[in-house]
Amino acid sequence: AIGIGTLIIFIAMVLVAAVAAAVLINTSGFLQQKAMATGKESTEQVASGLQVIRVLGNHSGGKINWLAVLISPNAGSAPIDLSQATVMITDGTHKVIAKYNSTFFNGTLKNGGSIFEAKYNNTTALKPLFDDLPATAFGIVVLQDADTSCSKDTPVINKGDIVAICLNVSNTLNLKPRTKVTGAVIPEFGAPAVISFTTPATYLDTQHIIELQ
Template sequence: MKILEFLKNKKGAMGIGTLIVFIAMVLVAAVAASVLINTSGFLQQKASATGKQSTEQVASGIQVLQVMGMHNTSNINKTVIYISPNAGSAPIDLSQAVVMVSDGSTKLVAKYNISNANTTDTQIKDGGSVFDSGVWGNISSTEFGIIVVQDADGSCTAKTPVINKGDIVAIALNTTGLKMGPRSDITGTIQPEFGAPGVISFTTPATYINGSRVIQLQ
């Protein structure tokens, strides 16, 4: 009888051990599943954010429509770059854009001065010449002005110079410090906050005619 009682007690001890191991395995599996679920959710959010940013980077951007300049028979001191958003582009905040232009030896880097409201002209869209705009007297060689040519929804203002679908603005640059005489190779970009930059690349005319001060460069 004592032997049978001993064996019964032994079987009970083995059953409790197995139960403990089984519960431990369930707990480990639950923890592992929780970690995997959290990781997959985090990766999904990162992938979604990365996809959105990649789409904005690829689809958005600035296109250069035309580049005009005004010379003084020896150098182009005023340069106007007509730009518009790319097709399908998200709205672009020009206050975060950087304009870089080089003549091969000197590089001009200009940013928008949001604290100076006189660097934006919203009246030119009603007619007039961009070279007669009042922004020219308010921009230095390290700043660019904005002359609104077409803005149906009024999104481009001095405090919020944002361009979107259908908008056309002219970037006014004071290029007095650059060597833009006859036969000069000029390169540069207009780099927005995100998206593709607008490319500037042209060669100035072989000679400057006194009776034709405004010339098309690109």
Template sequence: MKITEFMKSKKGASGIGTLIVFIAMVLVAAVAASVLINTSGYLQQKAATTGKESTEQVASGLQIIQVMGKVNVAADDIEYITLIVTPNAGSGSIDLSKATLMLTDGNKKIVKKYAADEDAFDSDKGSLFTGLSWTNIDTSATEFGIKEIQDADNSCAAATPVINKGDVVAITISNVGGELTFDQRTSVSGTFEPEFGAPGVISFTTPATYLTQGVVELQ
């Protein structure tokens, strides 16, 4: 009985040690909360940026409408290749100065980029197979030329060849020096890679014979 009364009447006291532990717990909780808030803010920003970039990557891209070649019957070869290109449906604006054209005949692969000068750009929306489309491409450089076909908002220019919804351009490369071999029945493949988004796919087989001097549809 006396022991029970003694235990009921006993009072505890918080010493300095307990107080230090309590303050330490509060500080740790505050630091942890600060770290969590900062981390969640950073992750939210990264998620938003990644989501935007992923959307651009998936939704944007190039579509190759047609591939044509200019035949040199005497050399039994194709001298120039032209791609008719437009953005995919729903695609954002695409800067062609950052695009890369890759092509292979099975034995050799070439990589071409835009030369970014007036000689490699043709704003004349007239006949496709005159002027720059065939003859003004530098045969010694790793470059392609651009000719406007359709550009209602004039977004595509020599210094800033940007295409967007509804724009159609011709991308031309020279093979005058026989950089690639386009013999009869040669399988040719490649891609036209924009800075972001889906690339345009190139895949065709050259004709069985080159009988006519002029333009042939390849793809």
């Protein structure tokens, strides 16, 4: 009788140990997979991002009405989908938040053409991109894209690509001389491209396109 009782206790201990081992193995496997996924996402978040190459402005009437923010992926960055990006920019009084509008896409700017003369297609004819660009949307003008990854419906940029984020701020921001402007192009993941400049002390009638940053 004592032997049978001991055997039952032994079997029960073995079963409990087996169940505990199975739980530990499953938990450790789950944590390993979770850690790997988190590490990959963290690396992507840290290594990826956008950088501002240059900011150009087009002025008339004593203030800047149109902005072109030239951006490119950071070194080692994963491909970035600009359709998921957000542009935020402020003059200290008003703030603009813009999302991508696929209507205002130009992927054919070549031979030294002006960004501010870029056109987009509609059902009738080619029209100037900036003329119809809403204040709450940004357009894209492709400047460099060897693998044609940046298209109208999927504006994805990767290594070596350069595009211009186009903004019509004529009715939203008051970019008179000596105005401090800050903002960012915020991608879906990764570091944002920082916009920070002060408008010139005066605007020359002989030079409508000026470099701001």
